[in-house]
Amino acid sequence: MTAPNFDETALIELAASCRYSPKRWSRVAWDWGMGELSDYEGPRPWQDDINDIIGSHLANPETRFQPLKVSVASGHGIGKSAEMGMLSNWAMSCFADCKIVTTANTEGQLRTKTAPEIGKWFRMSITSHWFDIQTMSIKSRDPERGESWRQDFIPWSEHNTEAFAGLHNKGKIILLLFDEASKIHDKVWEVAEGALTDENTVIIWVVFGNPTRNSGRFRECFRRFRHRWVGRQIDSRTVPGTNKAFLQQLVDDNGEDSDIVKVRVRGQFPSQSAMQFISADDVDRARAVHLRKDQYSFAPVIIGVDPAWTGDDSLEIMLRQGLYSKSLASLPRNDNDVEVANLLARLETEYGADAVFIDAGYGTGIYSAGQVMGRSWRLIWFSGKPIDPGYYNKRAEMWGMKKQWLKAGGAIDPKDEALYQDLIGPETVPRLDGKILLESKEDMKARGLPSPNKADSLALTFAEPVAKKVAVGSGHVQPHQVQVDYDPLE
Template sequence: MSKTFADLVAFLASFSHDPYRFVLAAFPWGEGELAGKSGPDDWQRDVLNDIRDGLRTPDSVIREAVASGNGIGKAQRLTDVIDTPDGPRTWGDIRPGDYVFGSDGNATKVIQCRRYKSIPFYRVGFDDGAYLDVSSGHLWAVKGRNERRRGKDWRVMSTLDILQAGVTRKAGSNPHAKQWEIPIQGAAAYPAQAVDVPPYYLGVWIGDGGVGSSRYTKPYPEIQENLEALGLACNRCDGDVVYVHGMGAGLRSYGLLNLRSSERFIPDAYKYNKAEVRRDVLRGLMDTDGEVNKAGSLIYSTTSRQLADDVMWMARSLGGKARMQPTNKQGWYYKDGKRVDCRDCYRITMTLPFNPFSIKHRKERYKADIQHRYRARYIASIEPIGEYDGMCITVDNKDGLYQARDFIVTHNSAIVSWIIIWAMATHEDTRGVVTANTEAQLRAKTWAELSKWYRLFIAKDMFHFTATSIFCVQEGHERTWRVDAIPWSKDNPEAFAGLHNQGKRILMLFDEASAIYDEIWNVAEGAMTDSDTEIIWCAFGNPTRPQGKFYECFHGAKAMWHTRQIDSRNVKISNKQQLREWEEQYGEDSDFFKVHVRGIFPSASDNQLISRQLVDVALRRELEQKLYKFAPVIIGVDPAWTGGDMLAIVIRQGLYSKVLELIPKNDNDLAVGRKIAKYQDDYGATAVFIDMGYGTGIYSVGRDMGRSGWRLVSFAEVADSDEYANKRAEMWAEVKKWLEEGGSIDDEGLADELTGPEAYINRKGKLQLESKDEMKKRGLASPNMADALALTFAFPVHIDGSRNAKYRRARRNGKLRRVGTL
């Protein structure tokens, strides 16, 4: 090790147990990019000092969780219409479980929706004439001039980030040159559907077909050859006129046959069909009325405005770029010595990732090697349009991106970077892992921010920085002294299991931790077992969800974590005027203000059926026996679905409930049946309701034993009330009403499970509850205890004997609802 390198290591090592002083010493505050800045904000200083204080206790894992107010998320207007695999949908109607198109064009599932009231919106215009109305905090994956020239990856910027950086740039004499490129969208993968007319012929006829006839008029023999290759019978007569037999009925079925050229359109059955169908329609259109100019641009002309819009939409849906020319071409001709003006002609220019021609002379002019900059889409303008209600979504794909209207691809901190550099620079052979909610967030936001601070670091030459790691340049330490950016995967959580570094330092850092799968947290815990090792685990995020491991850091697991909740009103760079307006509009105790300003978890997520506040009250509630003893005793049994789940047995009597037992999944129905029978006898239960899914064997045991009151319940069966999608949704709604009316619970785990499932109004206008599989995809455990409690509301239960009089009297006095809450 050279003397200079050794001296630098020794200097930095003096800050080994003081990250705040390290940050002050390691970066050029007040100079260059940091001009006007003197160091961390107060809250950042406090977090760094929390780590310092934790290092003073040997052999203890430092766990620091920070929830911060996050302003407005990446929202779109509720009234927007977007294209989805199910056809056009109004944005505000999208629900978890629905599908949108991912950036690659394939269907991707919506796993979370979040709504906002009266937030500032901007209209983001693109160079092809498309636009999207989004919130100020909406995230975009973009490349600027620097990223394009240096071959760098996409970075994530908010709408305001782009506005502040400059939407366009000056290039020579052009003061408004393109600057921000967005990803080229993949071809939208609509499901296949049957059509009555071959797609290529449909395109040919729409372009040059005769009114009221299946003939077309065009001289090119390739068109007829293509149609005959499809098995169509064609006869050429009268020069360029070709009759195609047997197609009239199909054209009539789509309402096309008697339309003039200026009235034609592409039917929905072809637009919302697989890519091959759309390509063939477009090929027929381009073979008749398309052209290629010298620059290689593709042009389509039509007198139908609707058809022009359809062609533009079709090109974009196939991964192309299309724009309607700002001025219309108007033809004319002379008749009887007088000029006769023709209809306006709409012209679409486009670039496509495939050759859309089969006509030889046009096909040969197509340029497959057209420069990327002509295919890419660029942000052209950003203008404020006022305040509207909005919604953002989270999608279940690797990059977190989805296609919005007109197939625009859009997305799903400094202190994180300081902690990484401090941990690396002040302890030899530090090993660490950094992850985030999505790979896009990790690569384009978390790691991009680290790149900035690495560049400013006074000792950056000690380390080599790549797109996925930062490691020591000293020979022999490349593998032992490093931090890696690792995207998490619910299918491969073991990727986080191998982080051990006995006797040295380990750093585990979660960014946007609220959306990281629970199993990743569990696996990461296994790296916290090395003795005589400095172990630092930091989790940063926005308090958007009142459940999950990040939420637990501030609640059930609070004893293990040092936590801070950052109020934006106390942050130097926050917009204080905007925060005051939100406080006046929503109130300090509203969930909106809690999440976006105060850094406090909401009482309920936007789609949450049962709020945390409701179950917390129920958990603390103590009931006198006289309030429930007259009600029937009901047992609910929810068998385990998978090996990681538990069979749950819950008892309820009126407003009282108790978790009797949790049993690991097993196939011994006889033992479980006997156990339930004993509980029935011990508690005098009138009814036992068992989930049919995996409970038929248990039910059969009870029937063979001659037990009375046992009954199977199908979650999927029709609800008694029309307002619910199925029996499970109805039972859970009854649980919510029961809690509101004074129900009590006795188990923290049950409380967590009750707040887990989300609910929404489905397309039939009925309340739909999120399935167990959907919950697991969000990183939540199966709510077996909560489902067992819900089962106690499956059917009315009658009481007999001496209890009847007390029951009827209580009901008459309004102390109990009818059967639902017994």
């Protein structure tokens, strides 16, 4: 079925009839089984599924003008770009003054792969003569509507998100497409959400990607925000046209449950990303641990304090006693060191802490105020020399001990989402000498992740071996030499 078989009136009527059915449009707008599509009888089942989700959403007047968000994580070779091409052509053909913004993980990916593939599907469509297909845009050929009826391929930058902030099309339709979404900066996701506020507007946001990272907004589409997204995880082996022999080789060589097979074949997120220091599996297990008090009450009580270092960070105070942990305070940045020190002193007394460790980077004022109060708190320099020579600095060593603690049965609050995200966020930095070094807070922010202050405060509880104190006389204490928490040389 090609455009010459239709007069323009019939073609317009066909497009209008498919407005709420991208699945039907995908069947009639291309010559399946002919030319470039000679090996294909029609869209793949998973593509039909996505089109059905969108069609059902639009067919229902109660949901039509509510934003629809669809996330697709998959192995390789399933035809993500083809689906983006079909969806783009459907929206542009069936809705007047449609606006589409498409981005990808890098400008190179967008310019050399995503945009050309979508352009190919426009050229093969029965409405190809309706559109001017350029390298980084597709516009209506109507001279009066080329600026209001268009698709733009926009490279993203966390420092320049204006193009996404301006995505509005009140009363009409917006289609937002992310390709290779795992590596798109969280700031872009946040700004893009601003496009979801127009009333009486069809708004569809579809994100595609290989699940390469265990942190970031794409990962959270399937975890923390899964109730906001319609999620699909697609195994490449279930998709017609993929190289089944090669996929089986990956399984045979690496194992069904290996991370390489999870990411490249099964469309599952890895247990641990390539550079990720603490795996999601370890943290998930820690969330499921339930301890009786007698299983940790014998151990020293240790408090870690990580002060906020920029305005959007929080000051975190964590307690750990053996395998037990608890958040004591999470506060906005507070430059009143005396006020914070008073709070810390109260918590130290309330919980009978045997040691308090404070990040020296921004905690010297709190420490000094504590000295005036007669408190024996300790400053810990993250950049200081570790005891274990396998670590580059003290911070890496403390995180290493925390990782061992998690594997040994450490327990965290299953409802503490911030701590969960902090623990799985940091990546290692490769070094020629083989020493373990974690990326800095600045580098994490450059990747779109928040500063892991809560996890750093928990790490501080591993700063030094701690002996449990025992009462002597009238309220005085002295170290008890029996229970010592975590010797870093073990």
